[in-house]
Amino acid sequence: MRIVLTEFARTRLFPRESRRNTIRDITAKQFEAHLNAHPPVAVLDGYAPFCKLHVHRNWTSTRCMAVPITDANRHLLRSDYEARTREELPVLVRWFEGVDAPVAEYLVAILYDRAQLAREGTVIDADWGVVGCLYTMTPEELPMAPITMLRNALGVEEGGSGVPLDRDAYRRSVAFWSTHANWRG
Incomplete structure (x- = not known):
């Protein structure tokens, strides 16, 4: 099984100008x-x-995202x-x-399969493509942000995946993100 970093993820996880709230100490090529x-x-x-999530122990100084x-x-808080x-x-x-978040214990790579990425207009020469990464203290997924769930339900044309909204998952997401926020450095 081969994994590649999609351009969408590359620009968000490894921006041209390094930020404290992105993946630290390594390049996109080293991450892949x-x-x-x-x-x-x-x-x-x-x-x-x-969609699959690959949980790795954090081998960088990347800090928790939430x-x-x-x-x-x-x-x-800003908006x-x-x-x-x-x-x-x-x-x-x-x-x-x-604010300063603690160093994350885990990096959770969010992977989409080649067929889904093609449906979304991204062709990869691999089995899986990284579309994002969560930086967490526990080896589990953080709830997807409510707006991401809504965008996914809108479809590929609006930057989503076309997966219908799961109302229970949406409520769990709102419960988490009502008490947490991302940070920027």
Whole structure:
């Protein structure tokens, strides 16, 4: 089984200008090589049959992506309308500024199979393509953000995957993201 890093993931996980809240200490090429050379500690089913999550112990200094919202840090929350790509419509997002997250224990690579990526307009020369990565303290998936679930339900034309909305999963996502936020450094 061969895994490649999609361009969508490359620009988000390894931006041209390094940020404190992205993957640290390695290049995109080294990340891809590690995923292919080291078996994951766990393989989890994703939100659809074409999605798998490969859990790896963090071998970098990458920090957790989500931070609990407390009375002490609530004033550091920011929000704005942003799009992940030029083609997507901007959506409301929120994040912390001025907080430090702990170093993550796990990197959870989010993989889509070759057929799904082709449906979404991305052709890869591999079995699986990385579309994202979660940086977590536990070897499990963080709930997908509610807006990502909605975008997926809208379909490929709007930057999603075409998977219908799972109302129970959406409620679990809202419960988590009501008490946590990403951070930027």
